Amino acid sequence: MKRLWAAAAILAVLLGGTLWNAWYAERLTGGMIQQLKQAQERTAQGDWEGAAELSEQAFQSWQDHEAYLHILMRHSxxxxxxxxxxxxxxxxxxxxxxQYTAANAELMTQLELLAEMEQPSLVNIF
Incomplete structure (x- = not known):
């Protein structure tokens, strides 16, 4: 009976870690996407400096979480x-x-897909 409880505990820890990772990936990429959307709005207003600053903040967030991203996400x-x-x-x-508009849209899509890959869904399981 002890083995059953030990296995159930290990399974619960793994499930909890998986759900936490999905939540964290969504939160992390969601913040970056918001900054990139704001940067896009700034370029539409002609504020290239403001757009560069917001994009740099998004990139800095990416750099700050580089270890997490490289450990838990696909390197490619x-x-x-x-x-x-x-x-x-x-x-x-x-x-x-x-070119900026196209590259920004592509980057936001890549970030969305990165978070989506971590979400528990039938598509990701099978």
């Missing part, structure tokens, strides 16, 4: 997002509206 996904942040930085510096 995190590398792709890092490249997208770098491209976004260049488009902001050049004030290229069309």
């Amino acid at each position: 996904d995190t590398d792709e997002i890092l490249s997208s942040f770098r491209a976004l930085e260049q488009y902001l510096a050049l004030e290229e509206t069309d």
Whole structure:
């Protein structure tokens, strides 16, 4: 009977960790997406400096959580997002509206998909 309880406890801990990771990934990427949306609005108003600042804050948040992201997420996904942040930085510096808008939309989608992969759903399980 002790083995059953030990197995149930281990399963509960793993389930709790999985649910926490899904919640945390959603919270982390959601904050970055909000900053990138605000940056997009700033570029529409012609405030490229403000957009660069908000994008830099989103990138800094990514950097601050790099260990977590590289341990628990697929490296190919995190590398792709890092490249997208770098491209976004260049488009902001050049004030290229069309390229910036496309790159920003792609980056936000990548962040959404990263969080979505961690959510417990039938699509992710099977």
